[in-house]
Amino acid sequence: MKKAVCISTLSALALVLAGNSMAQESPWQIRLRADYLKPANKSDPIGGVGASDRLQVNNKTIPEIDISYFFTSNWVAELVLTYPQKQNVSLDGKNIGSFKHLPPTLTLQYHFLPQAQFSPYLGAGVSYTRISNVDLLNGAGSLDNSSWGLALQAGLDYKLDKNWLLNLDVKKLQIRSDVYAGGEKISRVQIDPWLIGMGVGYRF
Known part of the structure; x- marks a missing residue:
């Protein structure tokens, strides 16, 4: 009987300690990633005449930092x-x-296996793009100043330990703008890039 009570007491103590450990886990996480940006490069015919998709924006690799807050696991x-x-x-x-x-992009994610070493997630949200320093056609061309669009996301965290992780992430953003020359709209571009990223994260 005493042995059973002792075992029950130790089990309860272990559950309390585990609960305290989870309660003390910080909800904040930060990641650093290198993203390969690949635009869709869709555009209307120039002046409504001729072929589509003549305007192109270059691919490039960009740095990214993201800050995550865990409402739940x-x-x-x-x-x-x-x-x-x-x-x-x-x-x-x-x-x-x-x-x-x-x-800047804000997404809400669902992590399917938050306690597993391989933790996949899906996300969706909104992206706001501020466009500046436009220099097209020797100053004769311009773009809209900003663009709002949807953002879709899928990724995978690989946990190295309780704090450090490796990350693979793919996002699709909507970035669109009218194109002007001499004050007149001549086309509309859909940059709509894919962002394919790899990086490292830290859970505080």
Whole structure:
């Protein structure tokens, strides 16, 4: 009888300690990633005449930092940040200028196996892109100042220990803008890039 009581007491103590450990786990996580940005490069015919998709934005690798907050072990909000990125624009393969964009993105994720070493997740949210430093057609061309769009996300965390992890992440963003020349709209571009990233994370 005493043995059974002792075992029960130790089991209860272990559950309490485990609960305290989980309660003390920080809800904050940060990741650093390198993302390969590949635009969809869809555009309307110039001036409504001729072929589509003549305007192109270059592919590039960009740095990314994201900050995550765990509401529960499954539901997570993630804010994705970088610094303004310069992109080159070409028309029929010839460079016609550049612009910068800053696309902070907020997603809500669901982590399917939060306690497993391999932890996959899906996310969806919104992206706001600020477009600046537009220099097209020797100053004759311009773009909209901003773009709102949807963001979709899928990823996988591989936990190295209780704090450190490796991450693979894929996002699809909506970034769109009208294109102007001489004050007149001449086309509309759908940059809509894929962002394919790998990086490292830390759970505080």
